[in-house]
Structures are given as C-alpha cells and as structure tokens.
Amino acid sequence: MTTQQLIDQIKNKKSFLCVGLDVDLNKIPQHLLALEDPIFEFNKAIIDATHDLAVSYKPNTAFYEAYGIKGWQSLEKTINYINENHPDIFTIADAKRGDIGNTSSMYAKAFFEDLNFDSITVAPYMGKDSVEPFLAFENKHTIMLALTSNEGAFDFQTLNVDGTELYKQVLETSKNWKNSENLMYVVGATKAEYFTEIRKIVPDSFLLVPGVGAQGGSLSEVCKYGMNANVGLLINSSRAIIYASNGTDFAEKAREEALKMQHEMEEILK
C-alpha cells in the first residue's frame, strides 16, 4: 500500500484508528473456546464489526507465537482474511524485529512476502544495516520504535546523547538511511508533550501512537501536537476496544468503542 492510499482511506473513513489485535485466550469470550480456532474467530468478528471505523489492524506477534504453530496459523488466517476482504486496510505486524542485515532480510521476507503485511514494527538498537533490509521493499512500511509508551522508555530512550535525547537522535539518524521515505515511527501517547519536538524532526512521517486509553494517553493532546497536513497519525487502541465485553456481545461492544473513537477523530478532523 502506498502512503497516499493510507491518507485517502483516512479521509474517506474520517478515522485514523488502528485496532490492536492482541488476543489472549484468557480474555476473550469463553464461548469461543469451543471453536476450532478461537483466536481467528475472535479477530474475524472484531474485524467484521469495526472495519468501516478503523483504517488499520495491528496483530502483535507475541500473542500468536505464545500459542506455537496454532498461533501462527491464526495469524496467517487473520492477515489473509483482512487482505481478501478489506484490501483498503493498512496492516501492521507488531513484531519489533531487528537483527544483522541478512537476518533482517529474512524477517522482511517473512512479514512482507510470506504473510503480506503492509508494515512491520522494528527496534532501532542495532542501527542502519538492521533496518535498511526492511526499507528496501517498495510500498511496504517500516515503523521504527522512537519513544515508547511504557515506563522503561525513560531507561534509555530519553538519555542525553551529546546534548539531545536518544530518541531524537534515532529519528534524526534514520532520516539518512536508504529508502527512509518508507519509515514511520512509534511514539507513545503517554508523552504527548514530546510531539512538538518530534514534529520538528519528522514533520511529514506517519506516527503510530499506542497508549491512548488503557495506558492513559489523551487523543486530543496527541492530535494537538502531533497531527500534520496529511493527519500523519495512526492511533492504536487494543484492549479498550477488543475487550469491551467478554460476553456474546463482544463484537457489538467493540464496535461501540470503536465508534466512540471514530466520532472523536471525525470531530478533530473537521
């Protein structure tokens, strides 16, 4: 998917909502457990109920790998279901990968070719040659961790590096990498005041923003400081939407929560 197609979708749907498919068998409605593939059935119901309100789905690979081969099958069925039924949706493999060059190439092949995701999240610690193999794929997007939404973000990301914080150095350095136009960045919503500074470094890039809702971030604050002319934001919500109810009405309640967020977004976009 091209960036322009993502922008068009945002304008059409009046939404920049990403739904995180972090599916835990202990948290989904228990009646689904009798089915052959409860994780896929759960995802399918959530997607069917929200695909006109969300522009993106983001399965976190950890939640699938935790169930071994069965989990990987659920992931594959989920991405195939989205690609076949909702080709306009921007898909994100939240995998936070990164390794030496030939290994990153294998990860890129796994997620961009084998599974056909539009994008993947990656970690920056190993530098340029660990990320460029992902950037080499045309019309695929690499979403690099910059400033995350967790407490541990302050352990290293905000350390002072030659007069500036590490995450800013990460943003600045990555702009010089080959095919850097395929980069997006993860910036946590719990740190809304940082968006002003971040936009000075990457004014045009899309930012994937976790941490609204369950982790305490504010949508309006993030938009105030983080939005650009093309919106430039994908706001992720996982638990607040997918676990809105754990009864048989889970999909309906998920839609209600997604609709609330889409309405807020529509207001902001006006």
Added chain:
Amino acid sequence: MTTQQLIDQIKNKKSFLCVGLDVDLNKIPQHLLALEDPIFEFNKAIIDATHDLAVSYKPNTAFYEAYGIKGWQSLEKTINYINENHPDIFTIADAKRGDIGNTSSMYAKAFFEDLNFDSITVAPYMGKDSVEPFLAFENKHTIMLALTSNEGAFDFQTLNVDGTELYKQVLETSKNWKNSENLMYVVGATKAEYFTEIRKIVPDSFLLVPGVGAQGGSLSEVCKYGMNANVGLLINSSRAIIYASNGTDFAEKAREEALKMQHEMEEILK
C-alpha cells in the same frame, strides 16, 4: 538449565562453542530439498555431527519465520530434538524480542514454556519493564543486546551518554533489574578491544559472542580480554560451520570445522 550446569558442560566438553542454526533453504545441500522437512533434517544432521563439540545451539527465529507455519514446525522439531536427545545442551532462541510488559510476558511464554528454550536474546531499547518479564523465569536466561557485531552498532550503541557509551549504560542499568542474575549479554567479537571495559561492568556474566569467523572477529583476542574464571563466554559460529560444504558431506565438514574451533578452545582453556 542453571548457570552451573552450563559451566560444568563447558568444562566437560572443553568447549564454549555455540552453533548458530541459521538455516537458509538456498544454502543447504540441494539433495535435502526432496525431504519433507529439509530444515529439520539439516539441523538434525548438524546436531548429530557436532553435539559433543558444542555446548549450545542457537536457531535464529528469522530463518524459520521466513517459511511461515512450515518454518515454525521446523523450529519446534529442532528444539524438541535437542531437548530429547541432548538435554545437557544450552539452547538459545535468537529472537531479539522486547515489548511492553504484558507482551514480553507472551514472548517469554512462547519461548520458555511452549518451545522450552533455555534462553532467548532480547533488545534493550524499551527498558526495564520490557525485559523483566523474561527474567522472572527460574533457570531460564535472558541474553540482552549490548554491543553487536554489525556496522550499525556504531549508530547508537557507542553514542556518548552522559560521559559513557550507551552500551555501557545499558549494561550498568540492567544490573539493577529484578532477577538480573538471569541476564547474559550479546557482545560482538569484531570489537574485542571493548571486552576489557565490559568486564569491568559485568565481570561474572556470560557473554554470547557472535562475529568470530565470517564477520571477522578473532577467538584468541576475545578470550584474552573477555574470559572470566568460569569461562563466561559462548562463542557463536553459524555459517563457517553449517555451510562448510553444501554437498552430501555437509555434516562431516561441519564436524571438521567445529572440531577446529573446539581444539582452539581446548588450548585456550589449558
């Protein structure tokens, strides 16, 4: 596995060799491709030929994920084969994972419980709460990236953070995390001169050392500066051993290469 069991194994085998199982279908002997699971058959032959010379095997998950469900099956068969036939071997899932707390817990469950690896590699960028969920597992080991063997290591890892390099800050900070006795660290062999400084910060920890051989690092240099009273090193070799030949003699040639390294190690241990 306890750290003491690993040390005992090193003393018994007079080896601290780790064999990286980075299996690429384009590089393995072509006669294996006719078999139902070429990756597993390749690994099995390598393991059968080298298990008395190596103390550890390290499949890199990227090379398995690149083949989707089939790849995950090969990974599962490989780890099960090692655990069933060579329970003394220290197994490493080279996965370089790391995410917010509840997600890291799922990764830990995937690799420590479901697949039953002894250890996993993780990335430090997201800080304490992204690593501690791994550290919570008793007799499991978390091998955190400190200073890697690739060129991109100099993009961020060696940046000056308040008067010290970032990788040193990562080492220092991680010592204060809960269950930090379960930490080991990745330190690339291509930077042997750094081992002196690293040993000042983590004198007792095991270091997993990639980059000897194919990437240009020297075994004797690494041992000179990096070894401690319990050896404290796991030297990884992947391509130089597993791709020593791509004919029908590949396992035999892999043994020859492993034997060369084990002999060098035995000399150093004297």
